[in-house]
Amino acid sequence: MKIFVTGASGWIGSALIPELVGAGHEVLGLARSDRSAAVVAARGAEVLRGELTDQGALTAGAKASDGVIHLAFIHDFTDFAAAVRADADAIAILGAALEGSGKPLVIASGTPVVPGRLATERDRNASTSPAAAREENAQALLGMADREVRPVVVRLPRSVHGEGDAHGFVARLIATARERRVSGYVGDGSNRWPAVHVLDAARLFRLGVEEAPPASVLHAVGDEGVAIGDIAAEIGRRLELPTAPVPAEQFGFLGGILAQDQPASAELTRQLLPWEPEHPGLLEDLAKDHYFA
Numbered sequence: 414m415k416i417f418v419t420g421a422s423g424w425i426g427s428a429l430i431p432e433l434v435g436a437g438h439e440v441l442g443l444a445r446s447d448r449s450a451a452v453v454a455a456r457g458a459e460v461l462r463g464e465l466t467d468q469g470a471l472t473a474g475a476k477a478s479d480g481v482i483h484l485a486f487i488h489d490f491t492d493f494a495a496a497v498r499a500d501a502d503a504i505a506i507l508g509a510a511l512e513g514s515g516k517p518l519v520i521a522s523g524t525p526v527v528p529g530r531l532a533t534e535r536d537r538n539a540s541t542s543p544a545a546a547r548e549e550n551a552q553a554l555l556g557m558a559d560r561e562v563r564p565v566v567v568r569l570p571r572s573v574h575g576e577g578d579a580h581g582f583v584a585r586l587i588a589t590a591r592e593r594r595v596s597g598y599v600g601d602g603s604n605r606w607p608a609v610h611v612l613d614a615a616r617l618f619r620l621g622v623e624e625a626p627p628a629s630v631l632h633a634v635g636d637e638g639v640a641i642g643d644i645a646a647e648i649g650r651r652l653e654l655p656t657a658p659v660p661a662e663q664f665g666f667l668g669g670i671l672a673q674d675q676p677a678s679a680e681l682t683r684q685l686l687p688w689e690p691e692h693p694g695l696l697e698d699l700a701k702d703h704y705f706a
Contacts, residue, residue, distance in 0.1 A: 415439040416622060417474040419465060419503065420484030421458055422449035425521070425569075427577060428615035429482065430456040436619055441474055443485065466499060468506050475510035480517040480563075480622045483507060488580075493666075497546045504550055508557045508564075517563040519621045522551040524568045524607055524632060524677035531637060532677040534568075534630045551630075558627045565621045565629045570607030570677060571670060572639075573614050574695050576703040582606075583695070585667055587648055587704060596649030597659030599671040602642020607677040609635040610692035620686045631682045635690035638676030647699045 416433055420426050421442025430453070433440050440458035443465070444450040450460045463470025465485045475481050483504065487496040504520060511518055525538035525548065537552075538545040551566045558564055572583050590596040614633040621631055642656075649656035661668030682688060698704070 414479040414622070415441060415477070417441045417443070417461070417478035417481045418458070418484065419443045419471070419474075419482075420486065420521075421456070422452040423484060424578060424581065425484050425573060425611060425614060425618070426453075427456065428575070428611045429484070429618055430458050432612075432615040432619050434458070436623075441478055443470065443474060465503055471503060471506045472510045475507050478516075481507050481511065481519065482618055482622055483518065483520040486521070494546065497550065500547065501550045501553065504554050508554065508560070508562055511562045512557075512560045515561050515563060517565060517622045517625070518554065518557065519565040519567060519618060519625075520551065520554055522547050522566050522568045524570050524634065524675070526673055526675040528674070532675070534632050534681040555628045555630070563627045565625045565631065567614075567618055567621050567631045567633055568677075569614060570609050570634050570636075571675065572606055572608035572695055573611050573633075574608060574698050575611035575692070576701075578611070578704070582667060582670070583644070583699070583704065586644065587652070589664060590645075590648050590652055590654055593659075593663065594654060595659065596645045596652065596654050596656045597663065598641045598645040598656070599661045599664070599668060600658065602640060602645065602658065604641045604672065604674040605638030605676045606641065606644070606695075607634045607637055607675065608639055608695035609633045609690065610694075610698065612692045613690040617682070617686070617688050620688055625686060629685065631686070632677055632679040633682075634677050634679035635692070636694045637678055639695050641671055643696060644699070647696055651699065651705045
């Protein structure tokens with residue numbers, strides 16, 4: 414297959430492009446700058462220059478390919494609503510380009526928050542956080558099955574970790590601990606984050622574009638729930654800093670996410686596809702050197 418990937422120069426793209434190429438696929442990667450284009454080419458993909466908001470580029474990339482994986486998202490937490498709208502527009506453009514073809518359109522979303530239990534692939538996000546707005550984009554995609562598109566949603570957990578992660582939530586927690594000289598957590602530290610290694614996430618995106626049935630919702634979850642207090646303790650140990658509860662406001666936008674208990678399961682995904690996490694979990698990954706070099 415020839416697969417068009419948005420967000421090809423990003424963190425998940427760093428693992429996805431080699432995963433796809435290694436499985437025998439050709440990759441066409443969207444790149445908005447010379448720097449991004451060089452990164453995409455170095456990863457083994459053909460480059461298509463364009464912005465996430467460039468309707469012509471998105472349409473051309475989708476029509477030139479046998480399937481699309483949409484990873485790109487504008488991570489502007491000062492105007493998250495605008496980022497969600499841009500994501501919705503991109504999904505609509507890609508879906509229109511693929512309409513009637515039966516080709517797969519796989520997008521990234523987030524695991525839902527379901528109070529009191531593990532979230533499953535059948536759940537919708539009950540959270541009132543800004544991030545939950547992406548759920549509507551995912552539901553719009555799933556509705557494209559009626560238009561002869563094969564829609565697939567891959568929900569990512571709060572931490573997609575691994576060597577090279579410089580801007581994810583865990584990297585932000587480490588940076589905050591260094592700045593404030595304390596490795597903090599919110600509340601009593603018992604709130605849980607699901608997590609997955611980036612290489613395991615990349616493999617699920619590949620399986621999703623290759624073989625997931627139409628309207629599939631997949632959970633790229635390795636660790637179902639890692640306590641925030643345990644994450645803080647490992648960060649404190651590695652940085653030789655005290656671990657303590659701190660007000661959520663000290664984490665900025667991340668404080669509201671840390672304050673929620675949000676474990677998630679991938680059991681239904683593992684039943685549907687031949688996917689099992691094979692790489693280190695979050696705490697094991699934090700015990701290595703690459704996050705603290």
